[in-house]
Amino acid sequence: MSELFNYAYQLIFSNALFWVVFFLAITIFLFVRSKVRMDAVALLVILAFSLSGILTTEEVLSGFSDPNIILIALLFIIGEGLVRTGIAYQVSEWLMTASKNSETKVLVLLMLAVAGLGSFMSSTGVVAIFIPVVLMICRQMNISTRRLMMPLSVAGLISGMMTLIATPPNLVVNAELIRETHxxxxxxxxxxxxxxILVIGIVYMLFVRHWLAGTESEKGEQPNQYSMKELIEGYQLSDRIKRVVVRTGSDFVGRNLEELKLRSLYSVNVLAIERWKHFRPVFYSSELGKREVKEKDILLIDISDPKFELSQFCQYHNLEAAEIRRANFSNQSKSMGMVEITPKPESNSLGKTLAELQFRSRYGLNVVGIKRNNEVLTGNLIDLPITAGDLLLVVGAWKLIQDMRSKASSFFMLDYPAEIERAVPAQSQAPHAIFSIAVMVGLMVTGIVPNVVAALIACLLLAKFRCIDAKSAYNSIHWASIILIVGMMPFSIALEKTGGIKLIVDFMVHTVGTMGKHWILVSLFTLTAVIGLFISNTATAILVAPIAISLAQYLQLSPVPFAMTVAIAASAAFMTPISSPVNTMVLGAGNYSFSDFVKIGVPFTILIMLVTVFLVPVLFPF
Structure with missing residues (x-):
């Protein structure tokens, strides 16, 4: 054994391997300190390898031409498509309905839903979607968020073990397997x-959730949120907003809203049109003036005249008043929203009415309320001059509200309400999004085309069906993650080129090689999990995957079980709140401490290691 360490010492300090190890130590140190962005550290790694001459320019930048990098970027876009079409939120709403008041049931359904969605989109994105859902459930059930936030993060991490595309480490390991063994x-x-593992995880969390019992002061806690409900109450809109159904034979049918002139004749403002398509409601809240009214359309109207008689109006135009339920607001808040704005000082809008400003024509939004000196103004708002300090409540499509922030030079926009996080701008295209995902999965399963081509086809279908636009597609890509992966790839190349991988393989052969195949898998799992405490699971997979495959080749065994062990261990980042962004996201929301993750995560990681070591060789023989 001493001869091996002497050999290692001479090898490291006599050639470029010393500098590779030095760069790796500095990288881990910077990651742990968290003083420098991780993607910036990755760029420094690229620069260091390039200036040192250890790798050629082509080798340093090889990550940018790796098909898996393109695949990861495309998967970010596909995940955004699931959010924009409302599929992800439909799952979360189903969870709230099905769970009712059973904490056990909600925990099981929560973990199943998160793991299922996370199989096809970013686990970080899935957890971000479900955090407000869990907060709402905890408030309704009067339980501490500590009891459900940890199961949420555990399910998010387990989702990375469900399919090949579920998490970048799986793709990294698969790419290394193809490169080395075909x-x-x-x-x-x-x-x-x-x-x-998901089944074991559910059972485990049902048992250990009692270790996370919160105090009475933590039960049902939820951060104060600025909501649309508060705006509706604050501007006294509850009695003004009504729903009317366009009946057969109505004089509204076949005419657009500009022709009807409802605002000038009746002081009635149409905020949205609800129309059933493909057995589900679709809400139109933009460009309403030119939109033709059809039979069975439901008009969401704002009545500003207190003397208006709705019953007479409906009878005259052959309409039918409809009840507004809570579900109506829930569905509409995905496509349309509201926000407060105020005129800028010395703005040219001061002293002018909304009609003079052509507010609706310019921004596509409706002003449904005005507050002046904390008092709600009544009457026909369109003819009221705007003064300094007025607060205007505008309603319309979320996209138009967001566009107004950059376009409106005369108004300040106050903070968005909480519902903007649930905005679904392409809700009507949900069936097309499901079809696009099904096509991708089918192509990947059959292997007709490479995975990256299958994902590209899915993205083009999402664009074709208007599930996603170019701006949201580019914005959905988490470029920091892409740069991190690209910047860490030179380490695996450099370790192989300088003999580092051979050195590690030799060390593992001498230490655990004679102890049996299962002990080798234990050592690989442990190595991956320990490194994952300090750097991201993707970077860990990049470093350990070539070691595992080289070790399998040295022992003349199948590399597949070794690669699978590394991939699963990379996703088993349960032990600390900084092991994964998923853990970090629930840290504050669940009011957890560092020790909570250690207490729950360490036993669970050991349990997963035992399952992996004994199950992987059964499914993928040596």
Missing amino acids: QRLSFFSFTPIGVF
Whole structure:
């Protein structure tokens, strides 16, 4: 053993491997300190390897040409498509309905839903969607958020073990397997293991949730949020907003809203049109003036004249008044919203009426309320001159509200309400999004085209069906993650080029190689999990995957179980709140401490290691 360490010492300090190890130590140190952005550290790694001459320019920048980098970027876009079409939120709403008042049931359904969605989109994105849902459930059930936030993060991490595309480490390991052995993992290679671990995870969290019991002061806690409900109450809109159904034979049918002149004749402002398409309601809240009214349309109207008689209006135009339910507001808040604005000092809008400003024509939004000196103004708002300090409540499509922030030079926009996080600008395209995802999964499973091509086809279909636009597609890509992966790739190349991988493999062969195949998998899992405490799971997979595959080749065993072990261990980042962004996101929302993650995560990681070590060789023989 001493001869091995002497050999290692001479090898490291006599060639470029010393500098590779030095760069790696500095990188881990910077990651742990968190003083420099991780993507910036990755760029420094690229610069260091380039200036040192250890790698050529082509080798340093090889990550930018890696198909898996493109695939990861495309998967970000696909995940955004699921959010924009409301599919992700429909799952979360189903969870709230189905769970009712059973904490056990909500925990099981929550983990199943998160793991299922996370199989096809970013686990970070899924957890971000479900955090407000969990907060609402905890408030309704009067339980501490500590009891459900940890299961949420655990399910998010387990989702990375469900499919090949579920998390970047899976793709990194598969890419290394292809590069070294020309073998590949299938789309559902991870699924049997992931499902088994998910079941164990649910049972485990049902048991250990009692370790996370909160205090009475923490029960049902929820941060104060500025909501549309508060705006509706604050501007006294509850009695003014009504729904009317356009009946057969109505004189509204076949005419657009500009022709009807409802605002000038009746002081009635149409805020949205609800129309059933493909067995589900679709809400139109932009460009209403030119939109033709059809039979069975439901008009959401704002009545500003207190003397207005709705019953007479409906009878005259063959309409039918409809009740406004809570579900109506829930559905409409995904496509349309409201926000307060105020005129800028010395703005040319001061002293002018909304009609003179052509506010609706210019911004596509309706002003449904005006506050002056904390008093709500009544009457026909369109003819009221705007004064300094007025607060105007505008209603319309979320996209137009967001566009107004950059376009409106005469108004300040106050903070968005909480519902903007649930905005679904392409809700009507949900069936098309499901079809696009199904096409991608089908192509990946059958292997007709490479995975990156299948994902590209799905993205183009999402664009074709208007599930996503170019701006939201580019904005959805988490470029920091892309740069991090690209910047860490030179380490695996440099370790192989300078003999570092061979050195580690030799060390593992001498230490655990004679102890049996399962002990080798234990050592690989432990190595991956420990490194994952300090750097991201993606960077960990980049470093350990070539070691695992080289070790398998040295022992003349199948590299697949070794690669699978590394991929699963990379996703098992349960032990600290900084091991994964998923853990970090629930840290504050769940009011957790560092020790909570250690207490829950360490035993669970050991449990997953045992499952992996014994299950992987059964499914993927040596």
